[in-house]
Amino acid sequence: MSNSMFDHKLSGPSLAFQPLYLQVADYIKQLIVERRWVPGEALPSEFRLAEEFNVSQGTVRKALNLLTDDKIVTRRQGVGTFVSEHTAQDALFRFFPLQADGKGADLPKAELLSVELCPAPQDVIDALQLNKKDKVTKLVRRRILDNEFCMSETIYLPQSFFPDIHQSSDIPHTLYHYYQTKFNQTVHKTQDSIKAVLADETDAKLLAIKAGEPLLLVSRITESIEGKRIEYRLSRCRSDHYHYQIELD
Amino acid sequence: MSNSMFDHKLSGPSLAFQPLYLQVADYIKQLIVERRWVPGEALPSEFRLAEEFNVSQGTVRKALNLLTDDKIVTRRQGVGTFVSEHTAQDALFRFFPLQADGKGADLPKAELLSVELCPAPQDVIDALQLNKKDKVTKLVRRRILDNEFCMSETIYLPQSFFPDIHQSSDIPHTLYHYYQTKFNQTVHKTQDSIKAVLADETDAKLLAIKAGEPLLLVSRITESIEGKRIEYRLSRCRSDHYHYQIELD
DNA sequence: AAGTGGTCTAGACCACACT
C-alpha cells in the first residue's frame, strides 16, 4: 500500500493522464521554485529522490534529464545534480546575442543611467499583461563593448515581482543574476522581436553617433521559470560594428 | 561471439570511446545521408534495428530519440519512425522568422527574379569556405507577405552541391524542399547574423519604398545534415510592418 | 488483432570526482 502522490496506479481520470516522469519533473521544478533547494545547491541523489517519491531511479533520471534540457538543473558526473544559477558567463552570453563584427564574444559592461518608479505605459501593459493601474520600475542603461557605447536599454519591471527595486542603491550590471538572488526570479526564456529604426537625437547623444543612422531595435519579453512575464526591455543597438547573431535549427 | 561493428566490449582505445547509443545514432544518420531510407520513408522498428545492430532495443530507442531532438527523424506512436522531410509548413516557418507586426504567421510567397552562374564573390568564399576559383549559382528573389513586397533575397549556392541548378527552368519557391528532393541536401540549421542598414536605390525599386528607410539585413549561412555549408543568403527586409522574431532559452 | 512507439521498472556495470 502506498500513499505517495506519485502512485500512478491510483491516479485520476484518464483525461488528466500524465506520465510519471513528467509529474516528477514538474514536482521537482515546483520544489525549486519554492526554494526547497536554492540556485547552486545540490539536489539529493537519484536514488534518494526515487525513494522519496516512490518511483524507480530510472524515472527520476528521466525527469532530471528533462530539467537539464530546460537548463533548470545542471548535472555533473560523479558530483551531483545542482539547481542552475545565473553566473556572469550565463547572463552575459546565454541571453546576449549582440556581437562585435568579426570577433568572438566580448564581455559587455553596463552603465546605469536612471531608476524610476512610474505608471506602466500602454505598450508595457500589453507586453507584460498588466492591469491598467499597475506600476513598474523603469531602468535606463547604456552598454559598452570594446570601450564603445553599443546600445541603450530601457527596462521595465513590474512592482509585483520586484517590490522596492527602485529604492535599491546597489543595482549591479549583471541584472539577471540580481533578479535571481534578490527577488527569486530566475530568467528562463525570452522572446525577442527585432526591427530596424533610425537613430533619433536621444540615440545620437547616448550612443555618440549621428541621428539618422540605422539601429537595431530589440523588444524583449522575459519569462521566469514559473512562466511569469517578469521583464520588458527595449534595446537600441548600433549596427555599424555589431550584429545580432542567432542559430536556428 | 559477435561480429557487429557495435560490439562495445571490443571497441577501440578509450580515447576514442563513444557510448553505444551515440555510435548507433551516428550510423543511422549516416545511412539516412546515404539514402538507405529517403525523406518521408519509414525506418524499421526499434526491435528490427536492434537486431541488425546487435544492441538492445533500449539503446536503439535512445539513439532514435536523439535523432528526433535533432529533427532528423519524426516518430509517431503506433505508426513508426520516419525520415524528416521539409514540407511547406516546415520550410516556411521553421527557418523563416520574419513576421508581420501584430499578426500570426502568414504564408509568404517568393518571386524569382534572376538565376546566374558566376564566380564566387569574396564574402561568399569566406562564408561558405570555398576555394578562390569555385563557382556559385546566384539567385535573386523577392518575397511577398500580405500582398506586399517584404524582402529581397540574394542566394548563393556552391556548384559542388548544386550542379547545374542554374540551368533548371522549374525552380519552385519552396527552396529548402527543392534542395532536399532534387539535390539530396537537407537543411539542418542556419546561422543568422542581423544588422540594420539604410535602403539604397535598388532596395527602393525592389520593395516599393523610399531610399533611406531602415531595413533589416539578415546574413544566413545554411548547414546541411552532413555538416556542410550549402547556402549563403542575404535578405534585406522591410521593417515598418514586419519584424524578425526569435525565442531564446 | 497485430504492430508500433511510450512508459516504467530492476539490476549490472562503467566513468568520474572527491576524500
Next chain:
DNA sequence: GTGTGGTCTAGACCACTTA
C-alpha cells in the same frame, strides 16, 4: 574507497494506429 551520474540491458505493460 565511496558515492555520484552515465550506459546498457531485459522484460512487462500501456497507448495509439491501422487493417
